[in-house]
Amino acid sequence: MNFLWPQFLWLLLLAPLLVLLYLWLLRRRKKTALRYASLSIVREAMGARQGFKRHLPPLLFLLALGALIVAAARPMAVISLPSQQETIILAMDVSGSMRATDVQPNRLVAAQSAAKAFIADLPRHVRVGIVAFAGTAQVVQPATLSREDLVVAIDKFQLQRATAIGSAIVVSLAELFPDAGIDVGAMTYGRERPRGQSLDKDLAAKGEVKEFTPVAPGSYDSAAIILLTDGQRTTGVDTLEAAKMAADRGVRVYTVGIGTVDGETIGFEGWSMRVRLDEETLKAVATRTQAEYFYAGSAENLRKVYQTLSSRLTVEKKETEISALLALAGALLALISAGLSLAWFNRVL
Structure with a gap:
């Protein structure tokens, strides 16, 4: 526990x-009582039979003072609180490699089932949007509270070629910030920018993205992105540059890797391709945006990953000032102390 005013x-x-x-007052009161003739009555009033009752109100009052003093020091504690997340974007890979059967019955079906279970577990007030990406990325379901619309969108996924992971992040950001002027086309096909210049600054200079002041990574509590992929980027916006855009806006990008790290060859309609999971890039995206990376090597693991994400996004641990709780406890103890003293002795302490 930390204190702001220690x-x-x-x-x-x-x-x-x-x-x-208090002890001195008790001794003084006892000496004064001995001067009276009706000594037996005084002793009965101050006797051992009421000893516990006599000391309990002052003890509670002392505890109340202690709680109020600690509250004045403004204590900070890490406690679990309901998350402030209001919007979650599911960015899901629908590239051809998702037909691989190393995750039963195949990667795409497993991802669809896990995503639908994840959506069902979320609180009803959380809006969810869905971005599907392969060679390009597009919003297949704008953020909505309708769980039925989300399920329909997930069931309509169609496999395509290539993998544009960075573009999926950018499209997700455009959905979260519709007034920011984020255009994935300009980022993908725009002219070459100066060496070392960020994507945001280059596009702002060309008037294609509104200028903004970067915030601390992970500081935007109203939304998050969950990115699921089984491959590595082959086209579109650079993944780490897109991650920087998310970090500068404070949006966390939780990454989920599904498939094999070593890769395998996938064949379909006379063509074949070698696909592998780029874990290093996915870990870098999560680290840069103050989120987490999860590996799902099976359908069961994928379901567990989504269950973990559901708990992380609905309940979060934060360092929060608890002065009000201690002040309330102090006030209640003081009231109980005064109430007991009035009930037992017809006076306050």
């Missing part, structure tokens, strides 16, 4: 002094 914790040193003062 100097207030020095006030806790008053607690032992308050205990000593």
Whole structure:
């Protein structure tokens, strides 16, 4: 636990002094009581039979003061809170390699089943959009609350050639920020930009993307992108440059790799191709955007990955100030202390 104003914790040193003062008052009251003639009545009032009751209200009051002092120090603790995610974009690979059967019944069907189960587990207030990508990337279902529309869009996937992972990230960002002027076509087919100049700055200079101030990676809490692919980029926007665009906007890109790292040869309608999973790039995308990479080598693992993502995106751990909780606890303890004292002794403490 951390404290924003730790100097207030020095006030806790008053607690032992308050205990000593309380003990001194008890002794003083006892000596005063001995001067009265009706000594038996006084002793009964202060006797051992009421000893526990007599000390409980002051003890609760002391605990209340301690809680209020700690609250004044503004403690910070890591606690689980409902996520603020309102929109999630599923960017799913529909390249020809997704017909491989190393994930049963094949990669595409396994991905479709897992994605539909993931959507069903999300809270109803979370909007979901779907981007399908192969040689190009396109929004096949704009962000919506309708789970039925999402399932229909997933079931309509058609396999195509090539893999444009970077373009999928850019199209997902365009869906999240429709007023930003993000154009994947300009990024893919635009003129050569100066060496070392970022994609955003180049397009802003040409007026094809609105200028904006970059934010800290992972700081945008209202949306996230989940990118699932089984291959490596063969066309479209550079993957890491697209990841930088997401990072500059604070959007996390969670990457899911499905298939084999070593690769295999896929044949279809007289042509064949060698496909392999580019884990290093997917890990780099997740790291750059302050997200995570997951490997799903089987249909069961893929379902578990989506279950993990569902829990991460609906409940998140954050360092949060808990001063209000401690202040509430202190106030309740003080009220209970005063209430017991009034009920038992007809006075407050």
